[in-house]
Amino acid sequence: MKRLLVLGVLATQLFTAASAQEKTSPEEIKEKMQWFADAKLGIFIHWGIYSVNGIDESWSFHNKKISYPDYMRQLKGFTASNYDPQAWADLIKESGARYAVMTTKHHDGVALWDSKYSKLNVAKSTPAKRDVLTPFFAALRRDSIKCGAYFSLIDWSYPDYPQFLKDSNRYDIKAQPERWKKFLGFYEGQMAEVMNKFNPDLWWFDGDWEHSAEEWEAPKMRKMLTDHNPNTIINGRLQGYGDYDTPEQNFPVTRPHFHWWELCMTINNNWGWQPQDTNWKTPYEIITIFADAVANGGNLLLDIGPRADGSIPDEEVHLLKELGAWNKRNGEAIFNTIGGIPQGHFYGPTTLSKDSTTLYLFLASKTSGPIMVKGLSNKIESITVLGNNTPLSHKIVGKISWSPVPGLVYIDVPEQVQDKYVTVLKVKLDKAVKLYRGKGGFLTNE
Numbered sequence: 001m002k003r004l005l006v007l008g009v010l011a012t013q014l015f016t017a018a019s020a021q022e023k024t025s026p027e028e029i030k031e032k033m034q035w036f037a038d039a040k041l042g043i044f045i046h047w048g049i050y051s052v053n054g055i056d057e058s059w060s061f062h063n064k065k066i067s068y069p070d071y072m073r074q075l076k077g078f079t080a081s082n083y084d085p086q087a088w089a090d091l092i093k094e095s096g097a098r099y100a101v102m103t104t105k106h107h108d109g110v111a112l113w114d115s116k117y118s119k120l121n122v123a124k125s126t127p128a129k130r131d132v133l134t135p136f137f138a139a140l141r142r143d144s145i146k147c148g149a150y151f152s153l154i155d156w157s158y159p160d161y162p163q164f165l166k167d168s169n170r171y172d173i174k175a176q177p178e179r180w181k182k183f184l185g186f187y188e189g190q191m192a193e194v195m196n197k198f199n200p201d202l203w204w205f206d207g208d209w210e211h212s213a214e215e216w217e218a219p220k221m222r223k224m225l226t227d228h229n230p231n232t233i234i235n236g237r238l239q240g241y242g243d244y245d246t247p248e249q250n251f252p253v254t255r256p257h258f259h260w261w262e263l264c265m266t267i268n269n270n271w272g273w274q275p276q277d278t279n280w281k282t283p284y285e286i287i288t289i290f291a292d293a294v295a296n297g298g299n300l301l302l303d304i305g306p307r308a309d310g311s312i313p314d315e316e317v318h319l320l321k322e323l324g325a326w327n328k329r330n331g332e333a334i335f336n337t338i339g340g341i342p343q344g345h346f347y348g349p350t351t352l353s354k355d356s357t358t359l360y361l362f363l364a365s366k367t368s369g370p371i372m373v374k375g376l377s378n379k380i381e382s383i384t385v386l387g388n389n390t391p392l393s394h395k396i397v398g399k400i401s402w403s404p405v406p407g408l409v410y411i412d413v414p415e416q417v418q419d420k421y422v423t424v425l426k427v428k429l430d431k432a433v434k435l436y437r438g439k440g441g442f443l444t445n446e
């Protein structure tokens with residue numbers, strides 16, 4: 001509960017920050033956020049030199065699992081020799097995702113573009129010898145997928161950045177403000193490079209926890225990005241100056257209070273490629289998590305970690321293809337919908353068409369008997385199974401003529417019409433959904 005309150009307050013701050021900075025009306029903000037609200041699925045890509053040894057991205061040296069020089073030796077192995085940016089974009093398209101977020105620079109400070117601010121980039125310091133971002137963003141745009149740039153505010157490699165290893169800082173900002181200023185010039189310069197080169201539709205900042213909004217110059221950064229592209233969307237990791245929230249890995253149990261939110265999640269247990277990590281989530285697990293996020297008004301940003309040569313592990317390819325095939329059958333219930341009815345009416349995720357006259361019910365597991373909906377005051381016009389259009393009949397149980405309690409809707413779902421993973425029922429209502437949420441009672445006038 002305490003956490004929820006904190007989250008609620010945070011959400012308010014996010015809005016205040018956004019409108020205060022850009023002086024845009026709530027309507028304008030809503031308009032800017034619309035593609036994101038409709039997109040539902042994004043693919044996150046963690047690609048960097050950490051995929052050479054297959055170790056934790058940046059954290060491995062910060063946490064002293066490997067020495068800094070050994071970590072940096074991975075530069076020599078980053079070849080990108082099988083990198084096919086168009087194939088990446090096409091796979092993302094096939095998954096059904098509407099946007100992708102690519103690491104432009106992680107906390108290790110290794111830029112994936114040819115930065116003029118530092119040699120620590122894959123074009124100047126690795127056998128890949130090229131900017132790997134430009135062709136990828138171009139391929140995404142060819143496939144009409146929105147382009148997101150992950151950008152780490154933290155840069156543990158930069159000699160004038162205070163933090164370095166978990167137990168050794170380089171200096172204290174208050175004691176040496178000129179060093180921090182130097183870092184700011186560098187970080188703002190690199191951010192401007194990414195902005196000017198790629199004009200991201202979305203910025204995915206990370207690592208804001210190491211400094212305050214003031215120290216990061218967050219308002220100035222936000223202004224720079226939105227002056228350049230007023231439509232750009234900024235995630236919530238800019239110390240209160242973002243547009244939406246980013247719960248990480250853990251699925252929120254109750255519906256988040258934020259207006260816009262996105263769950264970021266790995267397919268196995270790690271962001272980048274790690275050969276020993278074979279704890280792959282199954283298509284069924286991902287689809288149920290995805291449906292639950294959308295039902296609760298959020299998006300899923302699903303991460304893949306390509307190898308150093310640019311190849312994507314088969315398990316991830318398989319997962320994205322299965323997810324895409326499921327989206328083809330059931331996407332009507334996902335894309336361009338809004339979050340569903342409150343928990344308690346149906347034991348599973350639900351979504352609604354934007355006009356709320358169609359209710360989609362997600363059956364998270366195979367069922368051999370009828371399913372049930374409580375407290376639905378509408379008249380049902382039709383029920384069909386998405387993917388095969390099979391019409392289903394329903395029965396109203398327990399409706400008493402004199403009571404406002406609408407009775408229970410039982411829908412029989414024969415096994416042979418069910419989806420391989422998650423079945424979706426399309427329930428067409430007579431008008432916008434109307435719910436009964438009372439407790440019933442005897443001869444009361446509720």
Ligand code: GLC
Nearest residue numbers: 046057059206207248264271
């Ligand atoms: C965390 C980690 C980082 C990872 C990110 C993705 O903030 O610092 O390694 O890239 O989560 O959400």
